[in-house]
Amino acid sequence: xxTAIVIGHYPKKQGAFSEYFGMSEFTFWSxxxxxxxxxxxxxxxxxxxxxxxxxxQRAMGAKTKDYDLVIELHFNASNGIGNGVEAVYNTKxxxxxxxxxxxxxxxxxxxxxxxxxxxxxxIMDSNQRGTGFLRYxxxxxxxxxxxxxxxxSDCLKFEKLGAKGFKTIIDELVDYYCSWI
Numbered sequence: 001x002x003t004a005i006v007i008g009h010y011p012k013k014q015g016a017f018s019e020y021f022g023m024s025e026f027t028f029w030s031x032x033x034x035x036x037x038x039x040x041x042x043x044x045x046x047x048x049x050x051x052x053x054x055x056x057q058r059a060m061g062a063k064t065k066d067y068d069l070v071i072e073l074h075f076n077a078s079n080g081i082g083n084g085v086e087a088v089y090n091t092k093x094x095x096x097x098x099x100x101x102x103x104x105x106x107x108x109x110x111x112x113x114x115x116x117x118x119x120x121x122x123i124m125d126s127n128q129r130g131t132g133f134l135r136y137x138x139x140x141x142x143x144x145x146x147x148x149x150x151x152x153s154d155c156l157k158f159e160k161l162g163a164k165g166f167k168t169i170i171d172e173l174v175d176y177y178c179s180w181i
Contacts, residue, residue, distance in 0.1 A: 003067060017077070036163035047060055058132075076149065084147075100120025113147055
């Protein structure tokens with residue numbers, strides 16, 4: 001069973017910025033992957049610097065076509081008030097719905113960060129964010145957003161979990177996935 005982890009965004013457009021952590025999504029996840037040990041157990045990918053979102057997503061789909069499970073890492077941001085963990089998956093994929101619920105429950109149990117949506121956030125409309133990644137990835141794919149980077153409470157809770165704690169959650173998630181595929 002092969003699992004790939006994709007760092008959301010890319011150097012030119014790094015995603016949301018967390019004042020608390022003092023960095024963008026791309027930098028945050030690049031750093032966490034480097035110190036957590038995730039790169040020892042999983043293949044790590046970053047998006048190519050291509051013009052246009054669809055081109056980047058198609059390129060990532062091609063790079064990860066031989067993987068059974070592809071996880072993309074992000075954090076949310078809104079107005080400092082939004083909070084909670086989300087997992088985004090394709091509506092038609094019941095396996096990813098189960099994985100979304102498992103991930104959110106694990107984040108809740110280990111950090112106290114609340115779930116934003118009880119069953120994760122399913123993507124049905126091709127105009128919703130994240131649909132390109134989910135549509136162009138050949139294997140099972142899911143977007144994980146464990147906290148809001150502009151919510152101090154969420155950031156404190158995730159920081160307490162730490163990089164190693166997050167890796168443990170990913171390892172358990174992959175084991176859970178393997179138990180029923």
